[in-house]
Amino acid sequence: MADRNGSTGVPEETQNLMPNENAPSESDVSLDLLAQKVQESLALGNRHKFWETQPVGQFKDIGDTSLPEGPIEPPTPISEVKQEPYNLPNLYEWVTCDIDSEEMCAEVYNLLTNNYVEDDENMFRFNYSKEFLRWALRPPGYFKSWHIGVRVKSSKKLVAFITGVPARIRVRDNVVTMAEVNFLCVHKKLRSKRLAPVMIKEVTRRVHLENIWQAAYTAGVVLPTPVSTCQYWHRSLNPKKLIDVGFSRLGARMTMSRTIKLYKLPESTVTPGFRKMEPHDVPAVTRLLREYLSQFAIAPDFDENDVEHWLLPKENVVDSFLVASPETHEITDFCSFYTLPSSILGNPNYSTLKAAYSYYNVSTKTPLLQLMNDALIVAKQKDFDVFNALDVMQNESFLKELKFGPGDGKLHYYLYNYRIRQAVLASELGLVLL
Numbered sequence: 105m106a107d108r109n110g111s112t113g114v115p116e117e118t119q120n121l122m123p124n125e126n127a128p129s130e131s132d133v134s135l136d137l138l139a140q141k142v143q144e145s146l147a148l149g150n151r152h153k154f155w156e157t158q159p160v161g162q163f164k165d166i167g168d169t170s171l172p173e174g175p176i177e178p179p180t181p182i183s184e185v186k187q188e189p190y191n192l193p194n195l196y197e198w199v200t201c202d203i204d205s206e207e208m209c210a211e212v213y214n215l216l217t218n219n220y221v222e223d224d225e226n227m228f229r230f231n232y233s234k235e236f237l238r239w240a241l242r243p244p245g246y247f248k249s250w251h252i253g254v255r256v257k258s259s260k261k262l263v264a265f266i267t268g269v270p271a272r273i274r275v276r277d278n279v280v281t282m283a284e285v286n287f288l289c290v291h292k293k294l295r296s297k298r299l300a301p302v303m304i305k306e307v308t309r310r311v312h313l314e315n316i317w318q319a320a321y322t323a324g325v326v327l328p329t330p331v332s333t334c335q336y337w338h339r340s341l342n343p344k345k346l347i348d349v350g351f352s353r354l355g356a357r358m359t360m361s362r363t364i365k366l367y368k369l370p371e372s373t374v375t376p377g378f379r380k381m382e383p384h385d386v387p388a389v390t391r392l393l394r395e396y397l398s399q400f401a402i403a404p405d406f407d408e409n410d411v412e413h414w415l416l417p418k419e420n421v422v423d424s425f426l427v428a429s430p431e432t433h434e435i436t437d438f439c440s441f442y443t444l445p446s447s448i449l450g451n452p453n454y455s456t457l458k459a460a461y462s463y464y465n466v467s468t469k470t471p472l473l474q475l476m477n478d479a480l481i482v483a484k485q486k487d488f489d490v491f492n493a494l495d496v497m498q499n500e501s502f503l504k505e506l507k508f509g510p511g512d513g514k515l516h517y518y519l520y521n522y523r524i525r526q527a528v529l530a531s532e533l534g535l536v537l538l
């Protein structure tokens with residue numbers, strides 16, 4: 105459920121990028137804001153009729169440190185898992201989406217292209233490509249049965265979608281096999297009819313049938329209860345277009361030509377030994393990444409198969425670069441980003457915003473700032489308009505200096521059927537969901 109309201113959208117300002125040492129960190133601010141939001145919603149008597157029935161951290165338990173960390177409910181024998189799908193309203197039927205099929209993949213693509221996540225002002229909508237969807241939905245060990253659609257019985261039109269893929273995720277010292285749930289989408293004409301809870305229950309049932317009892321997901325909305333809250337930051341690569349389409353605004357006392365100059369990058373990368381990742385790099389990158397991710401409270405437990413799938417470059421889907429020491433050929437640093445364009449809604453001149461999203465980055469020898477500056481340079485060479493990054497892992501250390509500006513939306517991370525005693529800071533998160 106990678107709802108990132110705001111992440112498709114507008115940075116608060118293109119200016120005001122100077123670091124302020126005395127200001128509270130972004131993570132402190134996010135946690136305070138979250139606490140405030142939860143309190144407001146409780147005061148208003150806002151209930152979560154569905155989520156209150158689910159094994160997730162509940163708002164009423166926030167701050168109760170006597171509750172144990174770990175699974176909220178124990179697994180049940182598979183034979184006791186409901187064997188038939190949940191009931192849908194009469195006009196609709198379940199379909200398992202075979203994403204290998206060109207036809208099915210196109211149907212899913214069209215549903216998402218027209219109905220998936222938009223920014224708060226409805227100026228941009230995520231436009232995941234078909235190749236991206238195939239990549240996101242077929243990692244090692246994936247289950248076809250977790251790619252779930254809903255059709256109108258009579259017309260066979262696809263009107264809703266939800267997916268899971270399996271992943272090993274470490275929460276502090278425990279590696280847990282989970283489902284990463286994503287791409288929850290209900291057609292615009294079928295909203296607010298409580299179809300989403302049925303979709304979520306059905307994917308949960310199919311996950312249970314594989315003897316998996318936990319899930320991880322993200323959303324732009326506050327639900328019971330985030331394990332962490334982070335923020336998107338945006339680095340303009342093509343400031344003129346971003347301003348023309350309303351993604352960003354010209355800063356106070358700035359002209360277009362000064363803005364273009366501000367965001368200008370060198371033509372080529374600066375780090376000696378910086379090159380594209382290749383198949384023979386998989387073992388070394390896996391070692392580097394595993395070591396790096398071990399410092400975070402929540403992170404994927406990647407093996408070589410995972411790294412091959414998630415991080416080997418795939419044209420127009422994922423880009424990965426590394427630094428190989430020119431002398432020893434040792435691989436010391438790594439950076440990656442994925443390609444997720446957004447449709448620009450109702451602009452006469454432009455239809456697509458080409459965005460790169462920071463994925464996993466590791467620095468051991470090259471300073472992270474320099475490594476990410478090289479990532480920006482290759483993203484610019486590849487004609488991306490903007491480079492987005494969350495304030496997760498060590499990203500805060502380069503965001504302001506590399507002229508990223510904060511976005512206007514938050515992204516909340518959630519775990520299903522796994523309690524953590526206290527929310528973790530964005531900087532303690534080592535997990536990026538697509």
Ligand SMILES: CC(C)(COP(=O)(O)OP(=O)(O)OC[C@H]1O[C@@H](n2cnc3c(N)ncnc32)[C@H](O)[C@@H]1OP(=O)(O)O)[C@@H](O)C(=O)NCCC(=O)NCCS
Pocket residue numbers: 105106107108151152153154155156219220221222287288289290291294295296297298299300301322323324325327
């Ligand atoms: C998200 C979406 C599927 C929800 O459907 P809907 O028709 O608006 O809502 P429904 O009436 O079916 O269901 C409402 C319930 O779903 C929950 N819900 C809404 N969005 C959710 C999300 N992103 N993740 C998990 N649950 C969500 C609501 O909190 C509510 O449950 P509650 O009463 O316990 O709070 C729909 O708005 C949509 O397709 N939006 C565009 C794409 C999008 O944002 N997808 C989510 C990506 S994470």
